[in-house]
Amino acid sequence: MIRLSALVGQSHQFIHTFCDPEAFSGHFSGDLGAWTPCFIDVGLLGVGHLFACVCYTLWLHYISSSKPDKYRLTGSWPRALHYSCLVAAAAAAGIPLLQLNARLAEQALPLSQGVIAPHEWLGLLAAAASFLLLCAVLLAELQSSFVVSRRWLLRLPLLLVASSELVKLRFVVQQELAGGGPWGYFFWLYCAYAAVQVYLAAVLLLSHRDSKEPGLLLVQEGRAQYTPLPRSSGAAAALHDGAPVCPECTAGLWSRLTFGWLSPLIKRGYKTPLTEADLWSLPPADRVEVLEQRFHAVWQQQLAAHGPQKASLFAACRASVGHLFLGALPYKLINDAAQFVGPLILNRLLSVVATQAAAASSGGSSSSSSSSGWWGALVDWLAALGWGDPLNNGYMLSLLMFVGTVLGVLADNQHFQRVMRAGFRLKAILTAEMYRKVLLLSPAERSRVTAGKLFNLVSSDTNTVGDFCTMAYGFLSAPLRIGLTMVLLYRQLGLSAIVAIVCIGAAVPVNSRIVRAAAGRLQQALRHTDTRAKLETELVAGIEVVKASTWEGPFYSRITAARALELSVLYSVTLLQSLMGVLVNAIPTIIPVMTFLAYLHTLLLLLSLLLLLLLLPRIPDGCAGQRHPHHHPCDDLPGIPSHPAAAAAAAAAAALQSLMGVLVNAIPTIIPVMTFLAYLLIRREPLSAAQAFTALSLFNVLRFPLFQLPQIVTQATQAHVALGRLKDILSAAEVAPVNAQQQQQPAPAGTSSNTTDAATPEDGMKPAAGDTTGDGSKQQQQQPAICIHGDFSWDPDKPPALTDLSLSIPQGTFVAVVGPTGSGKTSLIAAMLGLLMGVSEDDDTQQQQQQQQQQVQVYGSTAYVPQAPFILGGTVRENILFGRPWDAARYAAAVAGAQLEQDFTQLPGGDETELGDRGVNVSGGQKQRIAIARALYADADVVLMDDPLSALDARVGRAVAQGAIKRGLAGKTVVLATNQLQFVSLSDLVVVMRGGCAVEVGSYSQLLAAGGAFAALMKEAQVGSYSQLLAAGGAFAALMEKAQ
Secondary structure (H helix, E strand, C coil): CHHHHHHHHHHHHHHHHHHCHHHHHHHCCCCCCCCCHHHHHHHHHHHHHHHHHHHHHHHHHHHHCCCCCCEEECCHHHHHHHHHHHHHHHHHHHHHHHHHHHHHHCCCCCCCCCCCCHHHHHHHHHHHHHHHHHHHHHHHHHCCCECCCCCHHHHHHHHHHHHHHHHHHHHHHHHHHHHCCCCCHHHHHHHHHHHHHHHHHHHHHHCCCCCCCCCEEECCCCECCCCCCCCCHHHHHHHHCCCCECHHHHCCHHHHHHCHHHHHHHHHHHHCCCCHHHCCECCHHHCHHHHHHHHHHHHHHHHHHHHHHHCCHHHHHHHHHHHHHHHHHHHHHHHHHHCCHHHHHHHHHHHHHHHHHHHHHHCCCCCCCCCCHHHHHHHHHHHHCCCCCHHHHHHHHHHHHHHHHHHHHHHHHHHHHHHHHHHHHHHHHHHHHHHHHHHHECHHHHHHCCHHHHHHHHHHHHHHHHHHHHHCCHHHHHHHHHHHHHHHHHHHHHHHHHHHHHHHHHHHHHHHHHHHHHHHHHHHHHHHHHHHHHHHHHHHHCHHHHHHCCCHHHHHHHHHHHHHHHHHHHHHHHHHHHHHHHHHHHHHHHHHHHHHHHHHCHHHHHHHHHHHHHHHHHHHHHHHHCCCCCCCCHHHCCCCCCCHHHHHHHHHHHHHHHHHHHHHHHHHHHHHHHHHHHHHHCCCCCCCHHHHHHHHHHHHHHHHHHHHHHHHHHHHHHHHHHHHHHHHHHCCCECCCCEEECCCCCCCCCCCCCCCCCCCHHHHCCCCHHHCCCHHHHHHHHCEEEEEEEEEECCCCCCCCEEEEEEEEECCCEEEEECCCCCCHHHHHHHHHCCCEECCCCCCHHHHHHHHHHHEEEECCEEEECCCCCCCCCEHHHHHHCCCCCCHHHHHHHHHHCCCHHHHHHCCCHHHCECCHHHCCCCHHHHHHHHHHHHHHHCCCEEEEECCCCCCCHHHHHHHHHHHHHHHCCCCEEEEECCCHHHHHHCCEEEEEECCEEEEEECHHHHHHHCCHHHHHHHHHCCCCHHHHHHHCCHHHHHHHHHC
């Protein structure tokens, strides 16, 4: 205990010696925040300056190393700003030395340990040292060592020291106020010191040097260079686009707050029209491929964890763009708080004006009214500085009102930028996911999803979800604004503010019932829209048949009937929305009028409450129970374009909208006029100008959330419906992707030992791949191109279309799939493409997809030629290239193999001829040969053809079979499903289908010799070999002789 007491005594003696507390004991009373000078100089400023010295030392070591890219400041403005920072840092280092010199020169201080206390020595010398190190840093950056990265090592210490100086500022002001004398040398020296620190912190914190600016020159190469973007796939893609990178990625804090990074583009657009080369590429984080991959992974996790029924699309969307909403929340709160700065300061400003007017009329001197709280402390401090005059307080209040408005505008723009970016991203994500899903839908799901519904989902529902993101924070902001406004109105007008609360309370259930009714009608309208779009799609797809058969009338009747049903539901939705709009625009007028009148007359308050309670709850019932006189069912509408009911409805809607516009524009005039008229007629209590204008300002604040809240509820309802419709498609069953293996490459074209370029059909009659001899055949047997086994179905609820399949097709093999109509040839091609679902006894969807991937394996890339060729609305060349790069030699070979040279001479523009919609200006055979030429140009490893020769005549078909399939695809794996049995002899392998089963597999000669199903099929079709038909001397020989 004695030793402990000695230690305590020594500690007390050290503190007493080091800090000299008696010198300033009269200025402190133990209040919270009334820290001693010793603690401020050592605990706050000393630690801050020590941290600054460490950071500046690390920065000097960092810029002296070879790791970062070093730049030289070459622009006049950047160098001038940097020199100003250097001068300010030198001044900040010199002022503490001046303070120390002045304290040493002053001999009359009541200090017990010499002229100056030790803590002051430590504080002043630490400050001088830290700012001298900052001068060294700024000098090094001026000498070609400017570094863009890691500049937080310069900004963070300045921010910490400047924040600590605010604490010392309080002590300095208190000491000067306690002295009562004029402001002395030390005070103004400290003010200059604080101003220099504020300048340094502001410049280095807000300014952000970008390596892409022309004022920076890379030292290593002696020329302007861009800082490399982060090493990610999105950033690399941005560099490879060739377009300049968006400057928002590297913009500074001030540039982001004021959107200054847009100024160069705006200036360029002002001087000259903008071109595509002037536009920036998307930032890496906004690229749809990156966003869609992230969303797809989250959505698959939802499906795996909860199943298609309970998976939450909202949760997947929240995981994709939720961070943007969290980033926008602080700005939204700042903007909401700034809305109340105007009314609150306006009340103080009007009070100042009223006080000055009262003082002038009484002939006395004006003085500021005493206040409590933070406002009273601010007024007292301003009065101590000589701002005690009410007029000067009015100037200060006006300045604060301006600053609050500016902060609100800046925060509002930042909030909207983030939520709108979230909406754009979400729209792009959902659109891309819909495109991906359409390509993978199972056949059963594809049959129930029409093109019209998909069009509405992509064009309408994704927009609805994206637009809701812009107003989503209204659910938080609108109730907060309304509640806080009600509290402030109660403080201004007392119990009269209850009228506003009653009006809002009566309007909420009315709007809720209208919104629910409108949402139900909207769902019905969307279903009718899908039906109409389906009918219109069918009409456009078969317009040739419709025109040829004169079916325009029946189709017109069906479409107009569907449109009439859709309009009848939409008309009821419009009526409900119009009624809600009238209420929304009327409430901001009703509330202030009723509130002021109630404030002035208690009887009128009671009558107003009674009227609201009697009338407002009956409005929805009356609207729901009465039928509009212009509302007609579908049967009463013979023709939409000329129906008088539709014209009358449109006129009524236009008149209602005009009336609403008049009301909206008249509200700012109606409110003050009625309020002050009521004040003149019924003057029970004095209503001051501060109360009146503050209440009007609060009512103006109340107007936007009251107008916004019903819209948010409506948009939320529409977004909920849209998410449900999108989820219905995105959670639908899909076929598993074909397990495309790339590790085993097929043999190069023309090198396979079991294919030949001979032109005679006898040479094309090869034995089965299993019967060939030679090393090349054995090697190809070991490397299959297509492996397919199991059962496959178009619809899992129906019997399989293919059963007991077990095929292994070697690479470089030409396979012919034959069989009677309906035997499963097209289904086999579709199964190889992955369009059929593998039949599995497992109920788990993921297990089914894994099993299907094991059932179908395709090695290498795939090309597909369907029965009905897909023709783009472009030129012949564009249809053949199909987005691939131009290769003249390969293009010429593809055109020659498809026998298109003669057709190009007949077309008006050759291969640059526009084909029109679905190729209406070319024949069916020409379309088919364009599709074959596309497959040839694709140079794929595996080519699947679904009876492409059926649309060709005998001569052209034989030439295409020989030139395109036999020679042009030599060395490729070709699977040809055909009914043209005369071309089967060209194949290496024949697969005979019957009833969805592969009943025979072998070479042409093997199957003929076996005398099975294939021999019977050939005998029934009376097809022989080429030499046999020529030797018979029949019609075939005559046709071939004529062709020669």
